[in-house]
Amino acid sequence: DAKTTQPPSMDCAEGRAANLPCNHSTISGNEYVYWYRQIHSQGPQYIIHGLKNNETNEMASLIITEDRKSSTLILPHATLRDTAVYYCIVPIYNQGGKLIFGQGTELSVKP
Amino acid sequence: ETGVTQTPRHLVMGMTNKKSLKCEQHLGHNAMYWYKQSAKKPLELMFVYNFKEQTENNSVPSRFSPECPNSSHLFLHLHTLQPEDSALYLCASSRLTLGLAEAFFGQGTRLTVV
Numbered sequence: 001d002a003k004t005t006q007p008p009s010m011d012c013a014e015g016r017a018a019n020l021p022c023n024h025s026t027i028s029g030n031e032y033v034y035w036y037r038q039i040h041s042q043g044p045q046y047i048i049h050g051l052k053n054n055e056t057n058e059m060a061s062l063i064i065t066e067d068r069k070s071s072t073l074i075l076p077h078a079t080l081r082d083t084a085v086y087y088c089i090v091p092i093y094n095q096g097g098k099l100i101f102g103q104g105t106e107l108s109v110k111p
Numbered sequence: 112e113t114g115v116t117q118t119p120r121h122l123v124m125g126m127t128n129k130k131s132l133k134c135e136q137h138l139g140h141n142a143m144y145w146y147k148q149s150a151k152k153p154l155e156l157m158f159v160y161n162f163k164e165q166t167e168n169n170s171v172p173s174r175f176s177p178e179c180p181n182s183s184h185l186f187l188h189l190h191t192l193q194p195e196d197s198a199l200y201l202c203a204s205s206r207l208t209l210g211l212a213e214a215f216f217g218q219g220t221r222l223t224v225v
Contacts (some may be wrong), residue, residue, distance in 0.1 A: 038154075042218055043115075045217070103153055
């Protein structure tokens, strides 16, 4: 997998936007960026993915820079239930589904 | 509810016991995975099955033995485990597609070896 770098932890006030950055400078042209999250002691949950365009779904928005070397996951109105570890992953192109997890970013949403 | 079901949710076993973890998915996926997550550590990929064939074993000790009888079921047979094997064991499934990696995870089995 292309190596990704994320800050180990972040805090966010409840109701505010949470912006989680990820660097993936070695990403190839046909590789997607995936985001998952893991709430304490549960299985990881898919959030969103993108290739080059910005993406939005009911959970979050994904902003990918034009050079594709970094991206930002945005939770527009963070709630206490969004407290989790967030993983940015760039899977190997021809190994669909196989995910290698790093340390991720531990997001704490505070009241 | 992710469509991937793991049983049991919790398991306590002695070092001389033999037990099995079960994973089931009815999502039509053709790839299944076992991950291990020890306390305060990232998920570690253990085994990968594509179309019921094992395609990856990430240097997992032989006391862990996977079995994939069909594309909907995956087992992890455990024997002669050590206390350091205590962890959350997660199963996942996905549809093999070039470039895409949307995997669905079960809730995991919390294993304690005593």
